[in-house]
Amino acid sequence: MPALLNLEKVEVRYGGIRAVKGIDLTVNEGEMACIVGANGAGKTTTLKAVAGLLEPAAGSITYAGKSIAGVRSFALVRQGLALVPEGRGVFGQLTVAENLAMGAYVRDDEHAVAEDRERMLGLFPRLKERYQQSAGTMSGGEQQMLAIARALMSRPRLLLLDEPSMGLAPLIVEKIFETIAAVARTGVTILLVEQNARMALETCQRAYVMESGEITLTGPARDLLDDPQVRAAYLGE
Amino acid sequence: MTATRDPRGPLAIAGLVLVAAALLALPFALAQVGTAWVRITNLALLFALLALGLNIVVGFAGLLDLGYIAFYGVGAYVWAMLASPHFNIHLPFWVILPIGALAACIFGVLLGAPTLKLRGDYLAIVTLGFGEIVRIFLNNLSRPVNITNGPQGISRIDPVRIGELDFSTTSKFAGLAFSGPIKYYYLLLLFLVVVLIVNMRLQDSRIGRAWQAIREDEIAARAMGINTTSVKLLAFAMGASFGGIAGGMFASMQSFISPESFILVESVMVLAMVVLGGMGNIWGVVLGAVLLTFVPEILRYTVEPLQKAAFGRMIIEPEVIRMLLFGLALVLMMLFRPSGILPASVRRRG
Numbered sequence: 001m002p003a004l005l006n007l008e009k010v011e012v013r014y015g016g017i018r019a020v021k022g023i024d025l026t027v028n029e030g031e032m033a034c035i036v037g038a039n040g041a042g043k044t045t046t047l048k049a050v051a052g053l054l055e056p057a058a059g060s061i062t063y064a065g066k067s068i069a070g071v072r073s074f075a076l077v078r079q080g081l082a083l084v085p086e087g088r089g090v091f092g093q094l095t096v097a098e099n100l101a102m103g104a105y106v107r108d109d110e111h112a113v114a115e116d117r118e119r120m121l122g123l124f125p126r127l128k129e130r131y132q133q134s135a136g137t138m139s140g141g142e143q144q145m146l147a148i149a150r151a152l153m154s155r156p157r158l159l160l161l162d163e164p165s166m167g168l169a170p171l172i173v174e175k176i177f178e179t180i181a182a183v184a185r186t187g188v189t190i191l192l193v194e195q196n197a198r199m200a201l202e203t204c205q206r207a208y209v210m211e212s213g214e215i216t217l218t219g220p221a222r223d224l225l226d227d228p229q230v231r232a233a234y235l236g237e
Numbered sequence: 238m239t240a241t242r243d244p245r246g247p248l249a250i251a252g253l254v255l256v257a258a259a260l261l262a263l264p265f266a267l268a269q270v271g272t273a274w275v276r277i278t279n280l281a282l283l284f285a286l287l288a289l290g291l292n293i294v295v296g297f298a299g300l301l302d303l304g305y306i307a308f309y310g311v312g313a314y315v316w317a318m319l320a321s322p323h324f325n326i327h328l329p330f331w332v333i334l335p336i337g338a339l340a341a342c343i344f345g346v347l348l349g350a351p352t353l354k355l356r357g358d359y360l361a362i363v364t365l366g367f368g369e370i371v372r373i374f375l376n377n378l379s380r381p382v383n384i385t386n387g388p389q390g391i392s393r394i395d396p397v398r399i400g401e402l403d404f405s406t407t408s409k410f411a412g413l414a415f416s417g418p419i420k421y422y423y424l425l426l427l428f429l430v431v432v433l434i435v436n437m438r439l440q441d442s443r444i445g446r447a448w449q450a451i452r453e454d455e456i457a458a459r460a461m462g463i464n465t466t467s468v469k470l471l472a473f474a475m476g477a478s479f480g481g482i483a484g485g486m487f488a489s490m491q492s493f494i495s496p497e498s499f500i501l502v503e504s505v506m507v508l509a510m511v512v513l514g515g516m517g518n519i520w521g522v523v524l525g526a527v528l529l530t531f532v533p534e535i536l537r538y539t540v541e542p543l544q545k546a547a548f549g550r551m552i553i554e555p556e557v558i559r560m561l562l563f564g565l566a567l568v569l570m571m572l573f574r575p576s577g578i579l580p581a582s583v584r585r586r587g
Binding site: 053 | 447
């Protein structure tokens with residue numbers, strides 16, 4: 001399988017602090033990969049660098065064969081790279097309908113956008129019920145679904161998800177991950193960042209473990225689930 | 238709310254015609270009470286223009302601007318310098334107004350560019366500083382080269398002239414006497430209608446939605462593919478242009494301007510109009526401007542007779558109690574209707 005996303009020796013700094021210390025990471029076309037790790041390990045920073053929200057201090061980021069290090073996020077969306085931000089980031093005062101319309105901001109093929117909107121409402125029936133409600137009044141789980149649906153409205157090739165389980169009840173988390181897996185089956189490549197290591201490792205095919213800005217372990221997610229080190233550090237055993 | 242504003246309903250059309258007729262007749266009715274009231278109405282229209290401009294920046298894009306009056310000042314000074322004996326230039330209004338709007342627009346970008354990364358309180362402080370800088374420049378640009386005439390201000394500014402029609406004198410049409418303020422009323426009303434239409438179109442446009450997205454969550458907005466840099470600059474530039482146009486009208490109406498007209502309190506006042514009326518709601522903002530212009534004036538004329546009627550004599554000076562009551566009204570308003578008289582969510586289409 002060809003690599004859709006490739007990071008080489010990527011380093012990201014906040015002023016003098018090196019939050020990401022030269023990591024290598026690959027996501028292949030059509031797969032579901034995840035980065036797991038504790039709070040402050042540099043997972044979100046890595047994702048932000050990929051999404052163009054932060055500029056890497058060093059290293060290269062290649063997406064679909066082109067270097068995208070330092071390319072601004074709004075331009076990346078047009079190239080099929082969509083981010084579901086940490087904490088969901090729905091537009092609270094806008095309705096569900098308007099949020100979905102914002103997701104298709106870069107598209108002008110109205111007909112196809114309308115089709116995609118119907119598809120999203122099929123995939124997330126809850127959003128159909130809440131269609132004219134302002135997004136801020138919905139529950140956390142519903143907002144997360146809206147955030148994912150909104151990102152999908154840009155017809156991404158690569159979907160970046162930042163902590164989709166954050167602040168949600170375990171049952172809802174399971175549902176969200178089922179949905180993410182369903183999205184992956186439609187052919188969207190996914191890179192997921194998660195503190196909930198068990199959920200992420202059970203859903204994804206390949207995983208990276210990050211610790212204070214470095215990748216300490218990598219391999220098929222199944223293997224990592226059985227790794228005694230991972231079990232001790234991240235699965236609470 | 239939405240039903241009566243539906244442009245297709247026959248009732249709505251009848252209502253619109255009625256409102257239009259009332260607005261056209263209004264200055265003559267007010268002139269019966271006193272020309273002062275026509276002038277106050279003109280001031281309200283001017284503030285409505287300003288508030289609509291500021292609403293783009295604060296209401297739509299969510300960027301708190303405490304120096305907005307600077308753009309009003311720039312527009313006013315451009316008019317004053319290009320249409321007065323000060324430089325002995327007397328350009329026609331259709332030349333000056335676009336220049337004033339453009340100058341204000343450039344100042345808007347000047348303010349916007351360095352503050353792109355700031356939000357909320359931090360942005361408020363920078364914009365406050367910006368407003369003060371502009372005012373202090375206006376106050377001091379009289380030496381070594383006299384540009385603004387310093388604190389004395391610029392006087393004998395030309396009124397609007399369209400062909401033979403002079404807006405500073407009374408003229409007669411069809412047996413009706415159109416005084417200067419009445420003519421300005423119609424001109425300002427025309428401007429207001431245009432700016433209202435522009436605002437309404439903006440609100441539901443792609444760019445309007447991008448502003449709202451930035452207001453709600455900037456990171457998410459960027460993740461949607463919105464070029465937040467240019468979209469924010471556009472908000473500053475557009476808001477400033479409206480301010481510039483209002484400033485030009487102000488200069489021509491008053492025929493005299495000085496830096497004192499563009500102090501911080503004025504910025505705060507316009508912001509209060511936007512917040513009180515309902516941030517992000519076009520009709521709310523207009524209502525806020527009208528109320529905040531009229532209420533202090535009405536109090537000015539009613540406080541004295543009311544006290545005499547109640548106590549037989551005057552206890553508190555009108556000037557003192559006027560602002561006291563006004564402040565109290567603002568506080569109560571924000572306590573009981575924190576999102577304004579007409580909150581932005583009212584516009585939501587069902």
